[in-house]
Amino acid sequence: MRSMILAAGRGERMRPLTDTTPKPLLEAGGQTLIEYHLQALRRAGIEQVVINQAWLGDKIEAFLGDGSRYGLHIRYSPEAPVALETAGGIIQALPQLGDEPFLVVNGDIWTDYPFENLPAEPEGLAHLVMVDNPFQHPEGDFILEQGQLSAAEDGPQLTFSGIGVYRPELFAGLAAGVRPLAPILVEAMGRGQISGEHHAGQWSDVGTPERLDALRLQLATRGHGI
Numbered sequence: 001m002r003s004m005i006l007a008a009g010r011g012e013r014m015r016p017l018t019d020t021t022p023k024p025l026l027e028a029g030g031q032t033l034i035e036y037h038l039q040a041l042r043r044a045g046i047e048q049v050v051i052n053q054a055w056l057g058d059k060i061e062a063f064l065g066d067g068s069r070y071g072l073h074i075r076y077s078p079e080a081p082v083a084l085e086t087a088g089g090i091i092q093a094l095p096q097l098g099d100e101p102f103l104v105v106n107g108d109i110w111t112d113y114p115f116e117n118l119p120a121e122p123e124g125l126a127h128l129v130m131v132d133n134p135f136q137h138p139e140g141d142f143i144l145e146q147g148q149l150s151a152a153e154d155g156p157q158l159t160f161s162g163i164g165v166y167r168p169e170l171f172a173g174l175a176a177g178v179r180p181l182a183p184i185l186v187e188a189m190g191r192g193q194i195s196g197e198h199h200a201g202q203w204s205d206v207g208t209p210e211r212l213d214a215l216r217l218q219l220a221t222r223g224h225g226i
Helices: 033-043 057-064 085-097 182-189 209-222
Strands: 002-006 048-053 073-078 102-106 109-111 126-131 143-145 148-150 159-166 194-198 203-205
Touching: 002 033, 002 085, 033 048, 033 057, 033 109, 048 057, 048 085, 057 073, 073 085, 109 159, 126 182, 143 194, 148 182, 182 194, 203 209
Parallel strands: 002 048, 002 102, 048 073, 126 194
Antiparallel strands: 102 159, 109 203, 126 159, 143 148, 148 194
8 A cells, every 4th residue: 555644734823833844844752743654654564655745845855855764665746836735635646646545644643543454445435534523623523423424413523633545536537736625525425435433542633833742741751652
């Protein structure tokens, strides 16, 4: 399985830290956020990684290089002049991701989820990892029932973790350009094509300086657990 790390965002809520450092290169526990993902991918036996980049993307490429020091082969998908959002970034990178299902993870989260647990062949068009709703997102995103995800609003919601496996067919026929992922997922959920699972372990959306400080404190006092 190939993989993609989403790393193109500007990180507005993380300013001023992201004025000079791309969010995935912010450090916690002695290494950058994106390095935790690279190590987890390698442990899962995934060696081919595509990283999209836009804001300060040259710094990401300079820091990670070709990935050889992580035991990986990294290629880049530059987005200019602006980031293409999640689906737009994936669509642009499809030629590098191949014809088989691929893993995608947000570059600005931290988690102990083991990537090796993801299905190599999802039953539908995608399989998403869901987590308990964090304080900053109490309403959640989707309902998970018997392994299937729904966008209905009449039940308990969970939050999308930013980790998923996608079939290229999910994006078939969609034009390149700036495009969010949520509408594509919701449409496929309506056809019963998106499965999911609930991860009850550690997960953090490192979206603000305060949440980064909280993660740093967690790693300093409890260990990162990966």
